[in-house]
Amino acid sequence: MITPSAGASASAWRLDSDRLVTFALAAAVAVPLFLFVLVPLADILMLSFATPDGFGLGNYVRYFQTPKFSRVIANSLVVSACATVITVVLAYGFAYAMHRTAMRWKTVFGLIALLPLFAPSLVQALGILFLLGRNGLINRAFDLGIDVYGFWGIVIADVLYSFPHAYLILSAALAVADARIYESAQMLGAGPLRVFRTVTLPATKYGLMSACFVVFTIVITDFGNPMVIGADYNVLATEIYNQVSGQANFEMGAVIGVVLLIPAALAVVVEKLVSRRSFAVIGDRSQPLTVRPHRVADRVAFAYSLVVCGAILSIIGIVFLASFVTLWPYNLHLSLRHYRFEVQNGIEPLWTSIHVSLMAAGIGMAVTVAAACVLRRLGPWAAQALYFLSILPAAVPGMVLGLGYILAFNDPAHPLHFLYGTLLILAICNVYHYHAQGFLVATTSVNQISRVFDEASAVLGGGLLRTLARVTLPIIWPTVASVVVFFFVRSMVTLSAVIFLITPETQLAAVSVLLLDDSGNQNQAAAFSVCIMAVVGAALLAFHFALRWLVGRDVALVR
Amino acid sequence: MTGRHPPASPEPGRGDPHVFLSLRQITKRFGHVTALDHISLDIAEGEFLCFLGPSGCGKTTLLRVIAGLETPDEGEIRLQEGRLDAVPARQRNFGVVFQSYSLFPNMTVARNVAYGLECRGWRGTRKDERVRAMLELVHLADQSDKLPHQLSGGQQQRVALARALAPEPKVLLLDEPLSALDAKVREELRGEIRDLQRALRITTVMVTHDQDEAMELADRIVLMNQGVIEQIGRAEELYEQPANRFVAEFIGRMNVLSGFGSAGEAGLIGVRPEHLELIDGAAAGADAIVGRIEKSVFLGSVTRLTLRAGDQRLVVELRGKPANAVPGATLAVRIPPQSVHRIRGAPP
Ligand SMILES: Nc1ncnc2c1ncn2[C@@H]1O[C@H](COP(=O)(O)OP(=O)(O)O)[C@@H](O)[C@H]1O
Numbered sequence: 033m034i035t036p037s038a039g040a041s042a043s044a045w046r047l048d049s050d051r052l053v054t055f056a057l058a059a060a061v062a063v064p065l066f067l068f069v070l071v072p073l074a075d076i077l078m079l080s081f082a083t084p085d086g087f088g089l090g091n092y093v094r095y096f097q098t099p100k101f102s103r104v105i106a107n108s109l110v111v112s113a114c115a116t117v118i119t120v121v122l123a124y125g126f127a128y129a130m131h132r133t134a135m136r137w138k139t140v141f142g143l144i145a146l147l148p149l150f151a152p153s154l155v156q157a158l159g160i161l162f163l164l165g166r167n168g169l170i171n172r173a174f175d176l177g178i179d180v181y182g183f184w185g186i187v188i189a190d191v192l193y194s195f196p197h198a199y200l201i202l203s204a205a206l207a208v209a210d211a212r213i214y215e216s217a218q219m220l221g222a223g224p225l226r227v228f229r230t231v232t233l234p235a236t237k238y239g240l241m242s243a244c245f246v247v248f249t250i251v252i253t254d255f256g257n258p259m260v261i262g263a264d265y266n267v268l269a270t271e272i273y274n275q276v277s278g279q280a281n282f283e284m285g286a287v288i289g290v291v292l293l294i295p296a297a298l299a300v301v302v303e304k305l306v307s308r309r310s311f312a313v314i315g316d317r318s319q320p321l322t323v324r325p326h327r328v329a330d331r332v333a334f335a336y337s338l339v340v341c342g343a344i345l346s347i348i349g350i351v352f353l354a355s356f357v358t359l360w361p362y363n364l365h366l367s368l369r370h371y372r373f374e375v376q377n378g379i380e381p382l383w384t385s386i387h388v389s390l391m392a393a394g395i396g397m398a399v400t401v402a403a404a405c406v407l408r409r410l411g412p413w414a415a416q417a418l419y420f421l422s423i424l425p426a427a428v429p430g431m432v433l434g435l436g437y438i439l440a441f442n443d444p445a446h447p448l449h450f451l452y453g454t455l456l457i458l459a460i461c462n463v464y465h466y467h468a469q470g471f472l473v474a475t476t477s478v479n480q481i482s483r484v485f486d487e488a489s490a491v492l493g494g495g496l497l498r499t500l501a502r503v504t505l506p507i508i509w510p511t512v513a514s515v516v517v518f519f520f521v522r523s524m525v526t527l528s529a530v531i532f533l534i535t536p537e538t539q540l541a542a543v544s545v546l547l548l549d550d551s552g553n554q555n556q557a558a559a560f561s562v563c564i565m566a567v568v569g570a571a572l573l574a575f576h577f578a579l580r581w582l583v584g585r586d587v588a589l590v591r
Numbered sequence: 592m593t594g595r596h597p598p599a600s601p602e603p604g605r606g607d608p609h610v611f612l613s614l615r616q617i618t619k620r621f622g623h624v625t626a627l628d629h630i631s632l633d634i635a636e637g638e639f640l641c642f643l644g645p646s647g648c649g650k651t652t653l654l655r656v657i658a659g660l661e662t663p664d665e666g667e668i669r670l671q672e673g674r675l676d677a678v679p680a681r682q683r684n685f686g687v688v689f690q691s692y693s694l695f696p697n698m699t700v701a702r703n704v705a706y707g708l709e710c711r712g713w714r715g716t717r718k719d720e721r722v723r724a725m726l727e728l729v730h731l732a733d734q735s736d737k738l739p740h741q742l743s744g745g746q747q748q749r750v751a752l753a754r755a756l757a758p759e760p761k762v763l764l765l766d767e768p769l770s771a772l773d774a775k776v777r778e779e780l781r782g783e784i785r786d787l788q789r790a791l792r793i794t795t796v797m798v799t800h801d802q803d804e805a806m807e808l809a810d811r812i813v814l815m816n817q818g819v820i821e822q823i824g825r826a827e828e829l830y831e832q833p834a835n836r837f838v839a840e841f842i843g844r845m846n847v848l849s850g851f852g853s854a855g856e857a858g859l860i861g862v863r864p865e866h867l868e869l870i871d872g873a874a875a876g877a878d879a880i881v882g883r884i885e886k887s888v889f890l891g892s893v894t895r896l897t898l899r900a901g902d903q904r905l906v907v908e909l910r911g912k913p914a915n916a917v918p919g920a921t922l923a924v925r926i927p928p929q930s931v932h933r934i935r936g937a938p939p
Pocket residue numbers: 621624625626644645646647648649650651652653
């Protein structure tokens with residue numbers, strides 16, 4: 033009589049405890065997202081709409097009417113549109129060469145194209161100045177009087193900076209194709225140009241749209257390059273910094289922040305629509321396109337890729353070079369004097385950066401993997417809400433998030449005010465700045481676990497632990513590792529969010545580069561950039577070989 | 592019905608006025624795989640030819656060589672005495688229909704059909720009328736504004752056919768155009784393809800692994816195996832005078848038996864299941880084969896029996912449902928002399 037009812041209550045209790053764990057985990061994921069993403073955003077929105085006579089559009093009307101502000105907006109739009117068109121066209125050509133021709137050196141080109149991802153954004157501008165600036169190599173050697181400061185400087189620097197992002201998106205779009213459609217066009221009499229116009233371009237339309245929005249957002253929210261090379265060509269991202277850091281004008285900062293939210297949010301929406309639309313294109317019965325050698329096309333593609341990669345390499349290379357000579361470009365004797373870092377905090381910020389990046393990597397991995405895990409156990413509504421919260425940061429530019437953090441945590445009344453000015457808040461800011469991308473990678477990995485888990489436990493029954501050790505771990509490690517690497521690398525090179533949150537004691541490496549450049553120590557800025565890139569490179573190599581050793585195969589760390 | 596003569600395939604030589612498309616010694620290798628091994632073939636104008644054979648035997652590759660989508664390693668192709676080898680695919684003006692998924696997904700049905708016309712500079716009402724006529728030909732005039740994904744598989748293949756035929760191609764090439772469709776639609780479309788081909792008198796080559804399809808549609812069948820042509824001929828020729836064991840066994844069913852007096856040089860004879868005659872076991876003569884029934888399958892108009900006689904197995908098809916045709920029963924059959932095929936070139 034007792035046994036059945038006891039059994040029933042035991043299972044009911046276990047059910048409850050399961051739900052409790054899920055609930056606790058969901059709360060552990062959702063509460064920080066709420067605190068570190070939603071609240072700062074809400075603070076910005078509130079401030080931008082707050083006027084002496086209640087909430088309204090007063091601030092917007094006021095700022096939009098000042099000629100200076102409208103010029104900054106126009107500047108931003110023009111420079112971003114221009115850089116977007118150039119970047120997307122260049123990246124399309126490069127991705128086309130990589131996927132649709134049989135040119136040589138594809139592996140090398142593919143790696144070089146990703147290099148700008150591993151350097152702070154202002155390195156491009158720094159390199160361009162070493163080459164084309166007032167005291168750059170070209171002007172010194174040929175006395176051409178080239179003036180690269182301002183509009184064109186920003187455009188060139190941001191094209192180089194955003195190139196790998198566009199390339200990755202377009203690469204995905206051009207990598208898959210159905211051979212039969214191309215062969216049909218050919219048999220019907222279409223020449224190469226017509227095939228491109230009527231088949232290739234429509235098939236990659238969504239990828240192109242997505243690349244345009246993403247690049248536009250990257251450029252309009254980029255802060256490092258315009259700071260270094262923009263001179264008096266003011267854009268929104270530098271203006272928000274000047275208003276907040278220079279003049280403590282938080283209201284105007286908030287208004288600009290909301291304006292910057294618009295393209296970023298649009299980019300996320302388009303990206304979502306695009307990934308939904310592009311699934312149907314390739315069916316399981318389609319014939320993958322195989323590239324065939326073509327003497328002329330392959331050579332043109334090779335030459336083109338050589339130029340593109342040459343540009344990327346030469347800008348980064350010249351920064352390397354400049355850091356190792358006595359005084360660029362006047363005295364080209366090799367010297368290590370710029371690596372002594374005698375000004376400011378010396379090399380200290382690099383260690384701070386590594387410290388913060390390690391924290392961000394750990395926290396980022398934990399919260400994104402937890403979010404991905406708990407998402408699978410929630411009901412549809414809760415899952416939708418958590419998913420939205422998790423990818424919302426993709427729509428928030430770094431400058432905006434950083435400003436939001438000041439507004440939220442600099443307020444002594446805020447319960448987490450004690451975080452302000454610590455290294456921890458820098459790490460947290462980086463985690464939530466890049467939460468969306470890390471979360472998406474983690475989701476892929478967790479979905480893999482569950483599938484393998486289900487299959488294996490169904491097939492093997494008892495041998496679950498063995499399965500875990502032999503099958504599951506090798507499968508999830510690499511993806512989890514790539515989440516770790518992602519957060520580490522981003523934290524090492526990012527500038528835009530943390531620029532608002534550093535104190536003299538918590539200065540970061542990327543910020544040092546900016547400050548060194550600002551104070552006229554370009555060669556030391558270069559040396560500091562080289563240190564950052566060296567740390568990032570070393571971390572990537574270490575992870576690559578550690579994973580190869582542990583997992584026994586190569587793992588893609590960049591995606 | 593004698594099977595004693597070598598297969599008489601009409602093989603017009605070079606310079607023959609009837610030869611439209613001619614292939615000589617075509618060889619194509621993919622790495623270590625020889626997909627086509629010195630293939631020679633002549634196709635007459637207006638002919639419907641089927642490439643038939645097991646999967647992987649090189650049918651598609653041969654079709655693609657004709658289309659210009661693959662470059663042969665050796666050999667030459669001529670179209671009405673003109674060398675075709677150096678002509679790129681897009682200038683050959685051959686129409687192609689693939690198995691599936693070959694319509695332009697972003698274009699309406701009408702624009703798909705107009706594509707080849709636009710490539711050749713057709714404009715305005717001339718183009719529109721041609722598109723309309725082609726869509727009427729395949730009974731899809733009312734679907735012209737739809738996108739491919741809004742059509743059924745059969746409709747998509749009809750559009751592909753109309754698109755291929757629109758620019759008045761010299762040759763129509765079909766690579767298993769029906770194999771992705773379900774049986775009923777396949778049957779229907781098969782009839783339509785045949786009617787269209789007869790009406791337009793267009794030289795057509797179709798790849799198929801379906802023997803019925805080939806026998807129904809083709810003027811001549813090219814039976815291929817492992818990169819070579821085993822036999823070329825009309826369906827009846829392949830059936831009645833198979834050149835070798837492969838052909839005999841691939842086209843219809845064939846019992847291949849050894850140890851008979853009238854055997855061919857390989858020591859083998861062949862006999863079709865439906866040609867075996869049931870005889871009275873008691874009155875069995877020297878030419879009788881007596882065996883035990885292992886399996887009996889009733890197929891409606893015929894009953895198919897598997898007969899075990901000594902160490903050989905025999906398939907016998909009898910009309911209707913003979914009363915004693917049950918597993919375990921003993922049965923005597925006779926091979927009528929006129930039904931004996933001498934089997935040559937037994938494959939390894
Ligand atoms: N593009 C290719 N690359 C490598 N091998 C191929 C290629 N196309 C066909 N083959 C090989 O050539 C042989 C003939 O293929 P195919 O012509 O497609 O046969 P079928 O159409 O008769 O099934 C097969 O062994 C196939 O694997």
